[in-house]
Amino acid sequence: MDLPLATRLRIGFIAGFDTRDAGRGLAQIAQRLGFDSIWVGDHVAFPLPILDPLLQLAQLAAHSDELELGTSVYLLPLRHPVLVAKQVASLDRLSGGRFVFGVGIGGEFPAEYQACGVPREERGARLSESIPLVRALVRGEATSGGRFYPFPETRLRPAATQPAGPPIWCGGRAAAALARIGRIGDGWISYVVTPERYRQGLEQIARAAEGAGRRLECFGTSHLLFTRIDDDAGAALDAASAHLSKRYAMDFREPTRRYAAYGRPADVAERIEAFRSAGVRHLILDMVGPGGDRDEQLERFSREVRPLLST
Numbered sequence: 001m002d003l004p005l006a007t008r009l010r011i012g013f014i015a016g017f018d019t020r021d022a023g024r025g026l027a028q029i030a031q032r033l034g035f036d037s038i039w040v041g042d043h044v045a046f047p048l049p050i051l052d053p054l055l056q057l058a059q060l061a062a063h064s065d066e067l068e069l070g071t072s073v074y075l076l077p078l079r080h081p082v083l084v085a086k087q088v089a090s091l092d093r094l095s096g097g098r099f100v101f102g103v104g105i106g107g108e109f110p111a112e113y114q115a116c117g118v119p120r121e122e123r124g125a126r127l128s129e130s131i132p133l134v135r136a137l138v139r140g141e142a143t144s145g146g147r148f149y150p151f152p153e154t155r156l157r158p159a160a161t162q163p164a165g166p167p168i169w170c171g172g173r174a175a176a177a178l179a180r181i182g183r184i185g186d187g188w189i190s191y192v193v194t195p196e197r198y199r200q201g202l203e204q205i206a207r208a209a210e211g212a213g214r215r216l217e218c219f220g221t222s223h224l225l226f227t228r229i230d231d232d233a234g235a236a237l238d239a240a241s242a243h244l245s246k247r248y249a250m251d252f253r254e255p256t257r258r259y260a261a262y263g264r265p266a267d268v269a270e271r272i273e274a275f276r277s278a279g280v281r282h283l284i285l286d287m288v289g290p291g292g293d294r295d296e297q298l299e300r301f302s303r304e305v306r307p308l309l310s311t
Contacts, residue, residue, distance in 0.1 A: 012068065036068055099162075105127050105172065170185040228260065
């Protein structure tokens with residue numbers, strides 16, 4: 001089975017904000033530089049300050065009319081699917097149908113699961129149960145719960161603007177995660193994989209989709225790419241790895257070397273082309289480095305990297 005992929009490469013970036021003015025500025029720079037989307041991450045408890053993703057996206061929706069908005073990724077197992085579905089349907093309506101609901105299990109910070117009263121070892125099974133529930137609820141369909149989330153038949157109104165609901169793209173790279181995506185996902189959001197691993201992952205997803213008897217009209221393929229532009233590749237690696245090591249509270253230099261796009265504009269473009277060839281059709285840039293130069297990095301990407309891409 002061949003997954004039906006988009007033809008054009010769309011490019012967005014991930015960035016959080018914590019004030020109204022910062023959100024407005026983020027939308028303005030994205031639109032001025034010709035980006036297609038803005039994405040926000042999600043954690044309840046995290047080494048760095050982070051706001052609720054759906055509230056951030058609701059504000060971004062008010063500051064832009066065309067940008068696609070997405071979560072990369074929302075830790076769905078930490079929340080009850082009925083409440084999430086209400087928020088997701090509301091956000092899709094307020095954004096005019098521009099929302100992509102990226103979901104995942106997280107787990108690298110066990111304290112989040114402890115704080116939310118959710119057993120960490122149940123996160124995969126809870127995600128598998130929640131996705132169909134959220135999808136049905138945001139469509140306005142009468143739905144009842146399951147093993148982890150028992151609730152009587154419930155219908156949420158109004159439904160989302162997108163007739164089928166916002167597409168649900170799933171994170172993960174383990175075999176179980178890829179099988180889940182093939183069975184019930186509308187797309188894949190990957191990170192910390194190589195282009196070769198991405199291509200292999202799509203093959204695994206396609207086999208799972210075929211095994212589930214699915215007939216897909218379209219399938220979203222996305223990748224979150226750590227990116228740092230500098231005329232000195234060594235300096236780019238140093239800045240990126242220092243930032244990521246602080247973010248993930250571990251030595252991230254070798255993962256940065258293996259998974260990031262860093263160095264001269266031509267080096268970054270070459271890495272992006274490798275992911276495009278592997279099947280990525282929506283690239284999410286994570287401009288890593290000192291926090292004060294994100295906008296400068298986005299400017300450099302738009303001015304020096306994008307013209308080098310074959311798309």
